[in-house]
Amino acid sequence: MTEWTEKDPIVSIQDVHKYFGDLQVLKGVSLDVMKGEVVCIIGPSGSGKSTLIRCVNALNDIQGGTIKVRGIDLTDPNLDMLALRKRVGMVFQQYNLFPHKTAIENIMMAPMLVLKENEDEVRKLARELMRKVRLEDKEDAYPGELSGGQQQRVAIARSLAMSPDVMLFDEVTAALDPETVKEVLVTIKDLAQDGMTCILVTHEMGFAREVADHIYFTDHGVIVEHGPPSTFFSKAKDPRTKEFLSQIL
């Protein structure tokens, strides 16, 4: 295996096929993401976009093709799951915080249990991250005491605590009230500006246009069209893309 270098894509998806039983969800998807890039995947419901990003941290397995994250081959039968998950952070639509732990404990758990880091240092890091997501006064609140937007920001901080190279966002604002969507998007934008590699599945077109370096449109398990936001939104060629964009813009 050749070593991964900064010139190679940090996430490389080649001709990926994915089945759920007989149902084929991904039909040969290829996509490269360079370090520091922000990529948005858009498309109608059921087009396979969430499935695709779940494959990137091996929450879903694939039946064909290859996925590499920083040189780690996900189709390798001896895949070191821990090594992969240290590199890839994931934020979910439903936040999925641990309800029996306070906000700061949620952030501290993985570094302490998985990376076996020293508690005092982890606490310092967690405080810093809470400040970064603008929740420094909510350290000891339980998830049930926080709003959706606040929970989602804790979830982002929780993933960041593992200092991943890539962050995956799976429709992270879809379950939020319209008022709180913005605070989460601002947090993600800060991250993107700090140079974090981000792959987002999103329905927030305005946001995608603003932060994305590249936009992919998926439909029925294939990538129909892609390009930088400047051309993607104004000069879409495929009729399916045009129809989708006309419906939501």
Add this chain to the structure above:
Amino acid sequence: MRDTMDLIADFFRELAADYPRWNFIWMYEPLQQGKVLSGIWMTIKLSIACLILSMIIGVLGAFAQGSRNVILRSIVQGYIQFFRNTPPYVQLLFFYFALGQFTPTYSPDGWLEMPIISNVGWAIISLSFFAGAFNVEIFRAGIEAVPESTREASESLGFSRGQTYRYVVLPLALRVSLPALNNNLVNLVKTTTQAFGIAVPELLYQSVTIWNDYPSALYPTMLLVFVVYIVLVGLLVMSMNRWESSMRIPGYGS
């Protein structure tokens, strides 16, 4: 102090003389008093041993049920079906009289032959397996109530399966399980009376010997048995409730 005790003893002695059906014999006769106290103590020991063992069986069984090994899963399933669908009293007799014959014996003095598992031992084993079968199902229901997505979140943070279980799934599952567990443990404490059937000297056993010897003590002794169980189960429920509220998560559930 001594005087008060004497006064109380005298009171009950006179009460028995005046009202022959209300002979609280264990309030004034040391031998019967000893029987009652040792019976209560045995009931408490039996209950605590069974509570602990049945919960261990429950957690291990629920964990085994989540295993990928089909054989292990079907063994647990068979165990649950057997112990849940047959009467605990029959199980107790089966363990003591049937299985008891095959256990090795030892001799403390060269003459006597003692089985290595006493009747108290069999009672603890049998009742724990009985209550344990229910506990497996109770814990399994609790584990299944933890959303798949919460598990995925901990996996995507790099937790191993064991860590996910220990730090995320079990703490949440236990909270869901507590009300049902509470019920089952209450039943278990009451079911310990069935150890009477294999001559375990617990409270009911001792009480029956008392009212067989002194029919005049029948009503008071039955009353005593009721009161002791109300208090014991009351204490159990109280501590379970305290446990439940100590684990309540702010802003989660009711």
